[in-house]
Amino acid sequence: MNDASGRSGPAGTTASWLPRIAYRHRLPTRIWHWVNALTVVVMLMSGLMILNAHPRLYWGAYGANFDHAWLNFGPRPFPGWATIPSTYNLAAARRWHLAFAWVLVAGLVIFLAVSLWNRHVQRDLVPKDGQLKPSHIWSDIKAHARLRFPTGDAALHYNILQKISYVAVIFALIPLMILTGLTMSPAMDAAWPWLVDLFGGRQSARSIHFLCAAAILLFIIVHLAMVVLAGPINEVTSMITGRFRVPPEREHK
């Protein structure tokens, strides 16, 4: 998140009729955002079709129809508009899911490598001193609840709620999806038995896989709601071109 406008002084020094344009998202971030957005949507929708095949979840190593399910959706619960493909087809859903899984893994690995190298992670995602103080987090929650979004220079940096949610998705949820997905493979469980043990058995891993998917869906809903509330055209444009029209500072704070 660099200010490319060359006018990074106090907001008051900028002529108010000129919108201040800042360079907010670098190219690797933008490419990964859109590749990953497509990939995650395909994974969620094909994943729901796979879950349609056996919509029951268990804890432990085993679990089938005669065993206790902690969550039971009933037969074929997920409707066509939510699944890929839209009519029941486990084989096709698996083709989509297991092909896009490679895109998910490759995208995450490349994005993380680039973002550590260009210091996007260290500079923009890691919370700054004091940001993790409960009082700061609480004030940010209150600001979000009142839909008072950052303006001026503050809008050029992720706020602490953004940082927490982005770090959670990038460093916890997506890796957990990948690792629990791998443990659903009998071949991987033979090769790396420690991994399935880490999650408490294959059916536990399958349950965690579903819970993480639900968390990612929740993130997407909140994320989209925030984009709409914060000004969808400016936000989406900035994720396509990198350039962001900085909201002017409020007159009264």
Added chain:
Amino acid sequence: MITRRRFIAVGSASLLAGCDRLNNSQAFRGVLRSAEGLTMRAQRLVSPRGALAREYTDADLSPIFRSNGTSMPGTTDYARHLAEDFANWRVIVDGLVARSLSIPIQALRSTPHRVQITRHDCVEGWSAIGKWHGVPLSKVLDAARLSPRAKYIVFHCADRFGDRPYYESIDLIDAFHPQTILAVGLNDHLLPVPNGAPVRLRVERQLGYKHAKYIQRIQAVESLADVYGGKGGYWEDTTDYEWYAGI
């Protein structure tokens, strides 16, 4: 707002239609399918050739080991074998072997067994743990003396889906894996009919549909192209399941 809502509705409908159209495109399916080979090579790369599937203890057994697919092959031939308690069931071993075999089921049942308590993972998502008793497939293949040209082992089954016989195939890495057995017993009893009586395959590093039941013939081949639909298995031919079912 109405236009926005309509925009979203039309957008998501066309996204779905687009996915379905892509799904019906042979070229796109080919791209998706290429992931299967990548997955197989990657999994084989990180797996030692003889890496064993986890073996559990009696305490870990599923209380009920469910079955799937065929629960009773409906042919008159099978009914006769069942009425005879499978006394005349034989497993033919042929194809690219130096010595064809016709193994009576009693021989498979009385040969020293491997006993393994393993987890069966169905492509649908469920798992069940069962105790399998059987003869390592490698022993049978060694007795038949596989030709160096043989690359795949095909299992021909007694069950039918419509007029199509069930069959499956594996490559030699899985065929000679120590846990790949011709199972004749489940949980200290002879194999029940829904689980593949009198003999089924266990190939523990792959999903359930690879574990052919009701085996009548084991054929060594160089290529799968000439076997039934050419994709190496009933589900592979008819509904495009992966031939490599390691995940």
